[in-house]
Amino acid sequence: MSNTLNIIQAINQAMMNEMKTDNTIVVYGEDVGIEGGVFRATIDLQKTYGKERVFDTPLAESAIIGTAVGMAINGLKPIVEMQFSGFSYPGFNQIITHVARMRNRSRGQYTLPMVIRAPYGGGIRALEHHSESTEALYSQIPGLKVVIPSSPYDAKGLLIAAIRDPDPVLFWEPKRIYRAFKQEVPEEAYEIPIGKAKVMKKGTDVTIVSWGAMIPDVQKAMGLIENEEISIELIDLRTISPIDRETIVESVQKTGRILVVHEAPKTLGVGAEIISIVNEKAFLYLEAPPTRLTGFDTTFPLPRGEKHYIPSPERIAKSILDLVKY
Amino acid sequence: MDLKNYNPLDNKVYQVLNPKGEVMLKDDIPSLDEEQLLYLYKMMLYTRTIDDKALSYQRQGRMLTYAPNTGQEAAQIGSAFAMEKNDWLVPAFRELGAWLVRGVPLKNIYLYWYGNEWGSHHPEGVKVLPISVPIASQMQHATGIGMANNIKGEDSVVVTYVGDGGTSHGDFHEALNFAQVFNAPVVFIIQNNQYAISTSRKIQTMSENLALKAVAYGMTGIVVDGNDIFAMYNATKKAIEKARSGNGPTLIEAYTYRLGAHTTSDDPTKYRNNEEVEEWRVKDPVIRFRNYLLDNNILDTDWEEKTKSELEKEVMETFESIEDKSDTEIEDIFKYHYEEMTPQLKEQYEEYLAFLQGGN
Numbered sequence: 001m002s003n004t005l006n007i008i009q010a011i012n013q014a015m016m017n018e019m020k021t022d023n024t025i026v027v028y029g030e031d032v033g034i035e036g037g038v039f040r041a042t043i044d045l046q047k048t049y050g051k052e053r054v055f056d057t058p059l060a061e062s063a064i065i066g067t068a069v070g071m072a073i074n075g076l077k078p079i080v081e082m083q084f085s086g087f088s089y090p091g092f093n094q095i096i097t098h099v100a101r102m103r104n105r106s107r108g109q110y111t112l113p114m115v116i117r118a119p120y121g122g123g124i125r126a127l128e129h130h131s132e133s134t135e136a137l138y139s140q141i142p143g144l145k146v147v148i149p150s151s152p153y154d155a156k157g158l159l160i161a162a163i164r165d166p167d168p169v170l171f172w173e174p175k176r177i178y179r180a181f182k183q184e185v186p187e188e189a190y191e192i193p194i195g196k197a198k199v200m201k202k203g204t205d206v207t208i209v210s211w212g213a214m215i216p217d218v219q220k221a222m223g224l225i226e227n228e229e230i231s232i233e234l235i236d237l238r239t240i241s242p243i244d245r246e247t248i249v250e251s252v253q254k255t256g257r258i259l260v261v262h263e264a265p266k267t268l269g270v271g272a273e274i275i276s277i278v279n280e281k282a283f284l285y286l287e288a289p290p291t292r293l294t295g296f297d298t299t300f301p302l303p304r305g306e307k308h309y310i311p312s313p314e315r316i317a318k319s320i321l322d323l324v325k326y
Numbered sequence: 327m328d329l330k331n332y333n334p335l336d337n338k339v340y341q342v343l344n345p346k347g348e349v350m351l352k353d354d355i356p357s358l359d360e361e362q363l364l365y366l367y368k369m370m371l372y373t374r375t376i377d378d379k380a381l382s383y384q385r386q387g388r389m390l391t392y393a394p395n396t397g398q399e400a401a402q403i404g405s406a407f408a409m410e411k412n413d414w415l416v417p418a419f420r421e422l423g424a425w426l427v428r429g430v431p432l433k434n435i436y437l438y439w440y441g442n443e444w445g446s447h448h449p450e451g452v453k454v455l456p457i458s459v460p461i462a463s464q465m466q467h468a469t470g471i472g473m474a475n476n477i478k479g480e481d482s483v484v485v486t487y488v489g490d491g492g493t494s495h496g497d498f499h500e501a502l503n504f505a506q507v508f509n510a511p512v513v514f515i516i517q518n519n520q521y522a523i524s525t526s527r528k529i530q531t532m533s534e535n536l537a538l539k540a541v542a543y544g545m546t547g548i549v550v551d552g553n554d555i556f557a558m559y560n561a562t563k564k565a566i567e568k569a570r571s572g573n574g575p576t577l578i579e580a581y582t583y584r585l586g587a588h589t590t591s592d593d594p595t596k597y598r599n600n601e602e603v604e605e606w607r608v609k610d611p612v613i614r615f616r617n618y619l620l621d622n623n624i625l626d627t628d629w630e631e632k633t634k635s636e637l638e639k640e641v642m643e644t645f646e647s648i649e650d651k652s653d654t655e656i657e658d659i660f661k662y663h664y665e666e667m668t669p670q671l672k673e674q675y676e677e678y679l680a681f682l683q684g685g686n
Contacts, residue, residue, distance in 0.1 A: 063469070063504045066497065067470030070416075070469060071470045071471070071474040073455070073467065074471045090496070093463060094466065098460075106446050107447040243670075245669065245670070246669075
């Protein structure tokens with residue numbers, strides 16, 4: 001039977017699958033129960049698994065995450081939802097001071113198999129704090145894993161891997177492309193390993209590293225310049241922390257050029273880390289300065305300005321051409 | 327006793343023994359045998375000895391920062407003694423007496439303050455979480471453990487502690503609210519020792535007392551004389567029984583006083599006067615309980631002297647067993663961030679080892 005899903009449906013199916021086989025999994029957050037989540041990621045979970053395992057909470061992000069710490073300590077596997085990644089800040093203290101540290105603090109006595117899901121990124125004409133890309137904030141914290149899918153197939157496999165991971169995973173979902181396209185996805189559960197990037201297209205002239213909602217835009221950019229006969233290798237990072245250095249370095253050793261495209265601000269962003277890795281491990285292979293095309297070092301603009309903020313396929317195409325012509 | 331008779335809106339304080347150790351509520355003397363009573367007294371002496379020694383080691387430069395408990399022994403020991411075998415303890419950072427009663431070895435406690443993470447890894451079966459430095463954040467873990475008990479159908483209860491300063495935190499509010507909404511079996515104990523470092527309880531909140539904060543959550547609250555070990559034991563026991571039988575969480579304010587400093591790095595004479603401290607010395611929980619035991623011919627002073635010197639010896643030997651022998655294993659710094667070290671961690675660890683071994 002065909003199982004063609006968009007990203008939001010794939011995320012829903014991942015939880016459906018896992019809750020069936022693992023009754024220690026609980027799902028909770030704001031509006032995830034009756035409503036099925038503001039983006040419908042948790043739709044029908046409560047109907048299927050009951051109010052005891054899928055429930056709405058009072059409106060308090062810190063307690064949603066803080067109680068998940070307690071639940072994980074006490075043998076459950078909580079999957080909690082932040083309604084938007086820009087709403088995760090009240091829970092920042094719990095994430096940094098406890099979620100990331102409990103294993104190390106207790107020298108392995110208390111571990112936290114838990115997932116914090118949140119839609120991230122702009123482009124949906126939303127209110128303030130509904131659009132930011134916060135992956136870099138969390139990727140600097142030892143003890144956390146940060147994962148971002150870019151397709152329905154990856155969303156399901158990575159979320160299942162995150163749920164089964166013995167350590168806490170922040171699963172940031174590219175809401176701009178939640179419903180952008182559908183893919184044939186296996187109906188049964190499967191895992192895509194955390195910590196491994198994916199080479200989406202092989203090439204020899206330029207390496208592009210990107211993730212999440214920027215991947216389709218990078219692909220559009222590649223379409224815009226397909227007549228230029230530039231052989232592009234496209235890497236979807238998939239896991240932001242820990243970064244798969246091997247795949248990036250191997251690619252740049254082949255192409256000699258790298259462009260990192262991300263939506264978050266430039267300064268001290270994940271792109272800076274990727275370029276440092278390239279400088280450390282592939283310096284002598286470089287044909288051109290490693291380059292970043294990112295969001296500005298500004299607050300994410302309200303809807304009337306957001307088209308200027310997110311790197312467009314046209315800007316991405318120009319960055320690729322500039323890099324090759326250097 | 328009935329928790330309901332002490333509505334915090336009436337600002338009543340539950341007390342069984344007055345500061346002289348005289349019985350105020352005859353019917354509320356808990357039915358503990360002599361052995362149990364002497365155990366409680368011994369734990370008070372133990373806690374105080376550990377404090378005294380830690381402070382003297384610290385002054386000698388042999389111990390790092392230490393948070394003393396003196397004056398709060400009854401609040402800690404009385405409450406923890408009401409817990410059952412499978413109950414969880416979620417500490418803040420000043421609950422020495424409670425940790426000891428719940429089976430945390432002194433060696434771990436000293437190891438923690440001495441600066442080694444292994445001090446937070448407790449023996450199998452000791453359900454005590456590590457010390458939580460971020461104020462009030464641990465209360466949410468307690469609520470989460472309790473919520474998980476409800477989901478799993480387990481009947482253990484969670485006891486968690488916070489200070490008076492912690493009641494100003496958003497996490498305090500969120501933890502209490504969630505606990506009541508989800509009927510979590512949790513007992514929240516505020517050790518109101520009147521100071522958050524130098525900040526007086528009086529400017530922490532304009533609430534008449536701290537237990538009445540429970541009222542807005544629809545929760546039972548009670549103010550207890552925190553220097554009265556019987557009052558603390560009874561109130562906590564009632565709250566635990568209530569939680570275990572599915573009747574929800576309770577907020578207990580243990581009204582007490584920190585006779586010492588916040589930690590060894592502050593000087594309390596700068597923010598409070600001696601008269602105030604002397605007033606509270608008269609209410610010392612250890613002296614109060616001792617008077618009760620003497621008045622009732624339970625305590626033998628020869629036993630007391632012998633016990634004190636045995637405890638002192640044990641405490642000194644325990645400290646010496648870790649002193650200068652507790653440097654962190656380098657691998658441990660890297661090993662416990664994830665189930666498996668990431669390639670990044672492995673590389674950093676190996677590079678550092680190579681440096682130490684004099685490689686290039």
